Amino acid sequence: MAVIDLANPTRFLTLVNRVLPWLAALTIVLFAFGLTRAMSAPDDYQQGATVKIMFLHVPAAWLSMMGWGLMSVAALGTLVWRHPLADVAGKAAAPIGAAFTFICLVTGSLWGRPTWGTYWVWDARLTSVLVLFLLYLGVLALYWTAEDPGRGSRAAAVLTLVGAVNIPIIKFSVDWWNTLHQPASILRMGGSAIDPSILWPLLIMAVAFTLLFFALHLAAMRNEILRRRVRSMRIIQAQEVRA
């Protein structure tokens, strides 16, 4: 099957039905391995056992931004090429991205209280991630409340591309402004600042969460294609009844 064939929803469904069980199984195995490594990782010399929250918080933070990046590419597909599968991809990614952003905010807050002494502070990193969460809710509102799905999709795509400006702001906020949030400690010049005994479980958990994201995304895309088929069949049914 050529890559271009996947642009056909029926062929895409065939591929999803084949791939999804394997992807789900691989995700479960990786989570089991990652969680075992995470729970047996040593405590941090300063933070103690609260460092275990990092194994959830950091992957969720990465995926919150990756989700918006994926939606931005899909938004271009919707607005420039008007491809229905691009719109399906964008709509399916929005609730998943919102959920990971929510996990990022809540786990960060629960990590902040024992580490910083506060659940929340209006610094640039935390505020820009909160803005990302609100943008996700805005996109979902456009998708779910528009009377005309086509207009709703185009409006959501425009908001997605405008909101993409926030992604570099999140990434570089810790460098551009004074923040309580620490600067980058994994992807940085000079290599990771984290000890391998904690870094490896974190990377395994990050891969597991990423596979979970893609498994959920493929499943949600399949559901959205079926929902659109239901919608078109109901329109045909209504036309037949009227005729």
Add this chain to the structure above:
Amino acid sequence: MNLGPHADFIVAAYAVTVFVVATMVAWVVLDYSTQRRILGDLEERGVTRRSQHKDSR
């Protein structure tokens, strides 16, 4: 495994994550079965998509 004096925060973080992930998984699984059921009902009533009309010509 000793989670130290801040065990409540660690357990709460994992509990929230498990809850949100489980909700997402339940959402996609239930939504899939709902859409399949509705599609099955429509097909039983003889409703077909335009592309299926073209295929049958």
